[in-house]
Amino acid sequence: MMRQRSALPRIHTVLLALALAGVATAAVAQEVVLVPNRVIYPGETVALSALKEVTLKAGKVRPDAVATRPDELDGKVAKRTLLPGRYVSVNALREAWLVDRGASVQVVFEAGPLVISAAAVTLEPGAAGDVVKVRNIDSGKIFTGVVMADGSIRVGAT
Numbered sequence: 001m002m003r004q005r006s007a008l009p010r011i012h013t014v015l016l017a018l019a020l021a022g023v024a025t026a027a028v029a030q031e032v033v034l035v036p037n038r039v040i041y042p043g044e045t046v047a048l049s050a051l052k053e054v055t056l057k058a059g060k061v062r063p064d065a066v067a068t069r070p071d072e073l074d075g076k077v078a079k080r081t082l083l084p085g086r087y088v089s090v091n092a093l094r095e096a097w098l099v100d101r102g103a104s105v106q107v108v109f110e111a112g113p114l115v116i117s118a119a120a121v122t123l124e125p126g127a128a129g130d131v132v133k134v135r136n137i138d139s140g141k142i143f144t145g146v147v148m149a150d151g152s153i154r155v156g157a158t
Helices: 008-029
Strands: 032-036 051-055 104-111 114-122 131-136 142-147 153-155
Touching (some): 104 131
Antiparallel strands (some): 104 114, 114 131, 131 142, 142 153
């Protein structure tokens, strides 16, 4: 006579393995993010003191295109109102201006060994890497250039 083996012990083993895997997944899925702890108004620089750490609930996934790490938020400027406890959209932040509108700047043109520099006034603000319009103080000509990390404007031949 053939003995029937109970499938019950195997089911318990599989369920136990799944439960342990679920606990491990939940522990890994909990992510710590930064959100504002107070209202941050447009034009205000985001400081780490205005942020708080929040641990996401198990199974909750952080949406794409939101800034949640210190390097993504600290020192940036809010383009619109940031509310407490809410994710901060990457589009709601900008780099701090290196040059303000109306600032006197040094404009530099380089072509091989030739280097020409002139004094100019910015017609718009800009951060490093931004293309801004400037007016040459001597000639009054308006042209565009790229804001460099040192606050000077680099222009090229067109």
